[in-house]
Amino acid sequence: MxxxxxxxxxxxxxxxxxxxGIDLQIDEGELVIFVGPSGCGKSTLLxxxxxxxxxxxxxxxxxxxxVTGKPPAERELSMVFQSYALYPHKSVRENMGFALTVAGMxxxxxxxKVDEAAATLKLEDYLDRKPKALSGGxxxxxxxxxxxxxxxxxxxxxxxxxxxxxxxxxEMRLEIxxxxxxxxxxxxxxxxxQVEAMTLADKIVVLQAGQIEQIGSPLDLYRNPGNLFVAQxxxxxxxxxVDCTGVGTTLTFGNRNTSDIxxxxxxxxxxxxxxxxxxxxxxxxxxxxxxIDVMEHLGSDSFAYVNxxxxxxxxxxxxxxxxxxxxxxxxLTFGSENxxxxxxxxxxxxx
Ligand SMILES: Nc1ncnc2c1ncn2[C@@H]1O[C@H](COP(=O)(O)OP(=O)(O)OP(=O)(O)O)[C@@H](O)[C@H]1O
Ligand SMILES: [Mg+2]
Numbered sequence: 001m002x003x004x005x006x007x008x009x010x011x012x013x014x015x016x017x018x019x020x021g022i023d024l025q026i027d028e029g030e031l032v033i034f035v036g037p038s039g040c041g042k043s044t045l046l047x048x049x050x051x052x053x054x055x056x057x058x059x060x061x062x063x064x065x066x067v068t069g070k071p072p073a074e075r076e077l078s079m080v081f082q083s084y085a086l087y088p089h090k091s092v093r094e095n096m097g098f099a100l101t102v103a104g105m106x107x108x109x110x111x112x113k114v115d116e117a118a119a120t121l122k123l124e125d126y127l128d129r130k131p132k133a134l135s136g137g138x139x140x141x142x143x144x145x146x147x148x149x150x151x152x153x154x155x156x157x158x159x160x161x162x163x164x165x166x167x168x169x170x171e172m173r174l175e176i177x178x179x180x181x182x183x184x185x186x187x188x189x190x191x192x193x194q195v196e197a198m199t200l201a202d203k204i205v206v207l208q209a210g211q212i213e214q215i216g217s218p219l220d221l222y223r224n225p226g227n228l229f230v231a232q233x234x235x236x237x238x239x240x241x242v243d244c245t246g247v248g249t250t251l252t253f254g255n256r257n258t259s260d261i262x263x264x265x266x267x268x269x270x271x272x273x274x275x276x277x278x279x280x281x282x283x284x285x286x287x288x289x290x291x292i293d294v295m296e297h298l299g300s301d302s303f304a305y306v307n308x309x310x311x312x313x314x315x316x317x318x319x320x321x322x323x324x325x326x327x328x329x330x331x332l333t334f335g336s337e338n339x340x341x342x343x344x345x346x347x348x349x350x351x
Pocket of ligand 1: 036037
């Protein structure tokens with residue numbers, strides 16, 4: 001249960017196509033995350049699956065049933081929103097059981113289901129409270145509980161944690177991971193948060209302007225981005241990208257810094273290297289030489305922003321503390337195995 005298939009799904013609003021032909025297979029029990037820039041169509045795609053938005057073209061198939069024209073109630077999916085949308089005058093118990101009450105389920109069954117969901121979500125002590133007497137994280141758990149009791153074929157989450165502060169986000173992220181493991185249910189999840197996407201997803205779908213750029217496991221997208229967009233979208237801080245010219249195995253940056261990178265570089269016009277794959281070294285040992293523009297000390301890590309004349313600004317991640325200071329002239333090194341090269345069409349050049 002919970003297998004979802006999208007076939008050439010399209011959606012236009014007032015003549016403007018915002019979802020431009022999406023083909024996607026979501027397997028039973030998978031946690032699939034949609035990421036992409038604001039306005040790329042993540043929420044619209046989730047709403048198309050839920051039935052809250054009607055498709056202009058294409059098919060949506062859930063567990064073998066074509067549900068394309070069916071209303072949300074007949075799709076047996078539960079959606080959890082960023083705004084918890086709880087009833088303020090109902091208790092936690094009433095909020096969680098409301099859909100079952102409306103469906104006419106016997107009261108004792110509702111009580112049992114709500115109790116079970118409350119135990120899963122550690123909400124037992126709050127069942128008689130009203131939403132206003134709960135923290136943001138507790139409210140979000142009630143919203144998730146309300147989804148759980150319906151025993152949907154799949155859960156749809158639209159940025160469920162983005163109203164929470166940083167510490168609560170981490171806590172709720174772990175709870176969602178546990179919940180997914182416990183329920184084994186299909187989950188489709190929209191987020192802006194890199195860490196949520198990388199840690200929760202079985203599969204990440206990167207969207208841009210209503211189309212899929214790439215689908216893959218988090219580490220696959222991190223290691224093998226198919227193009228420049230995905231390379232810069234996945235990973236935080238984002239990948240450094242500078243102009244270059246690749247001929248044979250030689251890269252030339254800014255007309256003067258040349259490096260043999262011991263891999264095919266033919267046709268490269270852009271070179272990418274992640275901050276965690278660069279290090280500072282003595283000027284004489286650097287592949288590139290630059291000057292430190294800004295230093296950031298986070299305790300666990302330090303970030304050096306190094307300006308290389310005629311080439312660009314590089315972010316370098318240093319684990320722990322760094323003694324380097326602003327104004328230092330430093331060398332930059334990196335292993336050729338971590339270099340990403342892109343052609344004029346911004347497609348990845350295989351190593
Ligand atoms: N009901 C609507 N009528 C007209 N345009 C809409 C409607 N809903 C969404 N859009 C447009 O469709 C595009 C995709 O919107 P959507 O909300 O799916 O983006 P998103 O990826 O979820 O963005 P965000 O990250 O900001 O939430 C946007 O350009 C938006 O303005
Ligand atoms: Mg959205």
